Amino acid sequence: MQSSDEKERKEKYKRIFTKLGFVLFALAAWEFFTRLNSGGSFLVPPVSQMVAAFVRSLLSGELTEHIIFSLYLIGAGIGLGIVFAFFLTALYMISKRVADILDIVISIMHPLPGIALLPIVMLLVGLGAKAIIVIIIHSIIWPVIVNSVTGFKAVPKIQLELGRNIGMGEFKLIYSVMIPNAFPYILSGLKIAWSRSWRALVAAEMVFGASGIIGGLGWFIYKKRYFMEIPEVFAGLLAIIIIGYIVDELVLYRIEKNTVQKWKMSL
């Protein structure tokens, strides 16, 4: 007779096994078919070549320095973006006039992909790391503001009255009651912001070139493409996937598990 804990664990392993199995099967099929069809495989190299190129360029430092540059850009962009977003969110909550103006700004800016803003950004800030960071900030602030405002507006009035009743001042109410209540929404906004900004970063790097001395992952892929080093192009894509996976699964998912899921505060 299995306990429910044991059953849960077995189920979890089955699912990991299925996912892993599928990935390995797909990779094996890819390898098999590309080796079979030696004619067209220049543009789609076998997995083994791609992995070899990945390891090679990682160890030689070339891929590594581009990755670090990209991470630096996205770190700076996300950091600044979050600060601006919370600042604007606070203004939104305080002043009805600001809220009205921001509503219009958001409805215009939110749907625009960062790349669409390229020409304007280039004119204002010039080419270079600054411009890419601006585009990252744009990709982040709108979803974060929208989701945070929704979250704050959804805070039940009773939570605030309760806070005052137990002696909280206005500031304490904001960070000890409003923010935790709005947290599921804020986290949702951050997840969207991450995926939008990571994509915008790679796309912008392809356009902006060696902005700075090195350039980021996008530029690595762009260069390799023009020198027809296709396994390296795939190595760059692999790096993008891995980084995206790490942040999604190891960071964001972890946060979600230990907060929203633990407290059972799903939206």
Add this chain to the structure above:
Amino acid sequence: MPAHLIVDNVYKNFMLDEKEIVVLDGLDFSLECGDFLTILGPSGCGKSTLIRCICSFESVNRGNILLDGQPIGKPGIDRIMVFQDFNQLFAWKSVLDNVVYPLKLNHIGKNHEDRVRIAEKYLDMVHLRDFLNAFPNQLSGGMRQRVAIARALAMEPKVLLMDEPFGALDAQTRTILQKELLQIWGKTGSTIIFITHNIQEAIILGNKIIVLSQLPARIKLLEENPMGIPRMPETPPFVKLWKKLYANLDVKRF
């Protein structure tokens, strides 16, 4: 010696679509320390407004509310409200933390261990000893109300106000919680104001009972409950009181 809580000629009105609506129309009563007051009245008559005024969530237009001789100020821990809503705990804190946190906020207790001890004592009183590390969203509605009660009591407020806290619970849970509340009242001697629309509940719990009229709310009746605890619903004095209260309760006629 001045009474513990004095509600002195309190008027309150709201503006609705440019019309002035009087909600509380000259309410006047006082309570001694340790009184358990139940307030009855038809739906929408302003019962909630009255206790929200006592808690300072709303202001009064005329009149005074005095606690131990002093006019009440901002909302504070001297008058703690237990709401009707199930959403009145901090979902991101465990049951224990929900009770400990307000103590920490108000520097009650010498240190953390002391506060935990206090919290556990009151959580014990509401029979939630086994759920200290659970999170509110894992609990039933009735259990959450008990946590709210424990939290309120742990702060040892001068007045504990409860706005139909058992309204959304089933009859069985309600009976159990009524018994628990009376036990706690007996142990702590707190002053309690309890709103209900259920006449039986009002009699079982209150040693003083107020019946409010329909809007604008006035005191129709202020009764001292002659019975001692426990108050059994089938007994003649209970039935007599029940009928009297019923007669004074404004029922909406259609």
Add this chain to the structure above:
Amino acid sequence: MKKYIAVLTAVFLIASIFVFAGWKRSNKVVLAKQFGLGYAPIIVMEQKGLINKYYKDAKVEWVQLGSGGAIREAMAAGQVDIGSMGVPPFLIAWAKGIDFKVISALCRMPLGLQTYHPGIRTLRDIEPGMKIALPSPGSIQHILLSMACEKQLGDPKALDGQIVAMAHPDGANALINQVEIDAHFTSPPYIFMELESKNIHQVVDAEKDSFGEPFTFLVTVSTKKFKESNPELFGAVGKALNEAIIWIDSNPKDAAVLLSKEFNLSEETIYKQLTWPGVKFDKNPNGMLKFLDFMEKSGYVQRTTNDVAELLWDTLDPVKAN
């Protein structure tokens, strides 16, 4: 048993259709349509229907792709038969083992690096952080810049960290308005626009400072697959291109009339560009081996050869090429 036979028959029929379709000689040729002064022979070939002149039943299909890189990839995938590109991009693909070679050179043209900074007279004056725009890594502009870097700074890759990939019109715009970039390595007609602009002067002249002698700018390339699938059609394309090149070279006025419609510019402007000093339409490629040697020594490619015939199809005479 019956089902088994039915399936086998169906498979056999389907397979034979494919085999038969492949067998039947296709009269189709897919060419990349490209805009720019250097591609004038391609445009002329299209507008005058020259391929059909040399091969009556030719089904000529034109495709437009976003970039030279895309054209190369489409050719590597066998989707495009004939495409044109700068010599270095061709060499990069050839070095990677893509099965194509030059069917004809197109032109020689003046290329160069321009700037609006009065203080920049040689590459040594370029400061770190300054941005140099060119179409893409591995483009002829990039390689010519590297050649000049080797001559003037001792290291071909000295400025690789300062390049920004920008399409010609965007780069010219930015340079003329003195925004975003500090210098632009470009080709006609943009180089003409820049040199005619008030505050802009040239830092590097490709022929003088990079290459040292005249060199071919653009070549037209054909896949091996196309040549082998229909050698006559392949030959016809070669002849058509040749006629177009000779016609432009000898009749610039008429060429300007034809091209002005395609390029949306006035005939005078195009005539001026066609007759600019240094512009020459010629089917014989020059400088390919020198490019290849430089790129291999600098590490831009990993394969080289001394035999120019390895880069050419037999439509060209290797004696006249280098």
